[in-house]
Amino acid sequence: MAKHWADFQYEIYLRGMKGAVPRLPTDLSRLEELTERRLGPGPVGYVAGSAGTGSTAAANRAALDRRRIVPRMLRDVAERDLSVEVLGRSLPAPLALAPVGVLSLMHPDAEPAAARAAAAQGVPYILSSASSTPMEEVAAAMGDGERWFQLYWAKDREVTRSFLQRAKAAGFTALFVTLDTPLLAWRPRDLDQAYLPFLHGVGTANYFTDPAFTAGLAKPVHEDPDAAVLHFVGMFADPGKTWPDLEFLRENWDGPIVLKGVLHPQDALLAAEAGMDGVVVSNHGGRQVAGSVAAADALPRVAKAAGDRLTVLFDSGIRTGDDIVKALALGAKSVLVGRPYAYGLGLDGQAGVEHVIRCLLAEFDLTLALSGHSRPGSLTADDLLEESA
Numbered sequence: 001m002a003k004h005w006a007d008f009q010y011e012i013y014l015r016g017m018k019g020a021v022p023r024l025p026t027d028l029s030r031l032e033e034l035t036e037r038r039l040g041p042g043p044v045g046y047v048a049g050s051a052g053t054g055s056t057a058a059a060n061r062a063a064l065d066r067r068r069i070v071p072r073m074l075r076d077v078a079e080r081d082l083s084v085e086v087l088g089r090s091l092p093a094p095l096a097l098a099p100v101g102v103l104s105l106m107h108p109d110a111e112p113a114a115a116r117a118a119a120a121q122g123v124p125y126i127l128s129s130a131s132s133t134p135m136e137e138v139a140a141a142m143g144d145g146e147r148w149f150q151l152y153w154a155k156d157r158e159v160t161r162s163f164l165q166r167a168k169a170a171g172f173t174a175l176f177v178t179l180d181t182p183l184l185a186w187r188p189r190d191l192d193q194a195y196l197p198f199l200h201g202v203g204t205a206n207y208f209t210d211p212a213f214t215a216g217l218a219k220p221v222h223e224d225p226d227a228a229v230l231h232f233v234g235m236f237a238d239p240g241k242t243w244p245d246l247e248f249l250r251e252n253w254d255g256p257i258v259l260k261g262v263l264h265p266q267d268a269l270l271a272a273e274a275g276m277d278g279v280v281v282s283n284h285g286g287r288q289v290a291g292s293v294a295a296a297d298a299l300p301r302v303a304k305a306a307g308d309r310l311t312v313l314f315d316s317g318i319r320t321g322d323d324i325v326k327a328l329a330l331g332a333k334s335v336l337v338g339r340p341y342a343y344g345l346g347l348d349g350q351a352g353v354e355h356v357i358r359c360l361l362a363e364f365d366l367t368l369a370l371s372g373h374s375r376p377g378s379l380t381a382d383d384l385l386e387e388s389a
Helices: 007-016 028-038 041-048 055-066 110-121 135-141 157-169 188-192 225-235 243-252 265-273 295-306 321-329 339-370
Strands: 067-069 084-086 089-091 095-097 125-127 147-151 174-178 257-262 278-281 311-314 334-337 384-386
Touching: 007 339, 028 041, 028 339, 041 188, 041 339, 055 067, 055 295, 055 321, 067 321, 095 110, 095 125, 095 339, 110 125, 110 135, 110 339, 125 135, 135 147, 135 157, 147 157, 157 243, 174 243, 243 257, 257 265, 265 278, 265 295, 278 295, 295 311, 295 321, 321 334, 321 339, 334 339
Parallel strands: 095 334, 125 147, 147 174, 174 257, 257 278, 278 311, 311 334
Antiparallel strands: 067 384, 084 089
């Protein structure tokens, strides 16, 4: 029998019989405000902040809110099965933790705590290249848990090759290549605090422990950390990359490759032609292009272009279980959630991340059932109405 994620609500109510209430809100949209109060303006701004005025992040939410679910009645939803197959892996629900860098800003247990939470709940964890913990330590923390690796594609080919070799050796099964950050965007919240963690050597753990990276240093990292930071800054991103460069990744990675940051249907076609396995429809949570199309508005066109050739995933704006229903109805196979779990981590460590996962999937399970569906794959665009903007 499939797991009923919705049972989490009864667990909460039963604990209430003994006077216990959840440590964190079950309305996950409240977590950002609580995190703002708890942590300093630099760390919070780095996670919560967006490009420009924040218009793209606001558009992400508006695009999801504008679409309304049309429930169907008298359908047998007594037994639900939320499981999906994504990139050749069987998952218990259409959810993964998105790559969020520098999690030590949120909690000292950082990426290992988030990875353990994902493993405990059976959902994939996507580790950022810009993590504050080396990938091998994160892999060890989550045991046999499903893990995928996100690549910031460095200028230095040997560092990129080394990252891919290390990730494969550490049991990461899929590669997510972020395409939308060849340069850092204009981010006022970070600029107003003059705060970029990488310049302090935070979020550079994978680089500072990499043999190909350290081979380019005159002295070991601990002897001249400033030189190591400058070396990192010089290679971190590469605005010169083009579609033919994907061949290098395919030559050096034998598992699924997913391109993250695709918003135009033509780019989905180019991804398929390049032999990629999937795309993530994403605008980096509004952190890169101010004034960008909302991710949910881009999703239907990308999904149509992808057809059966690519696995289409979605992120940028997921905050609730009904958001997941809407994203799947618009053509996504699964979704990634980012900021909410980072806030959960900041507020309550591993337990906070597990709380976020369980709340999202309980609400998704209930919303799916109450809308007349017993499995994610039955959702289509006909289950939504779009309100006028």
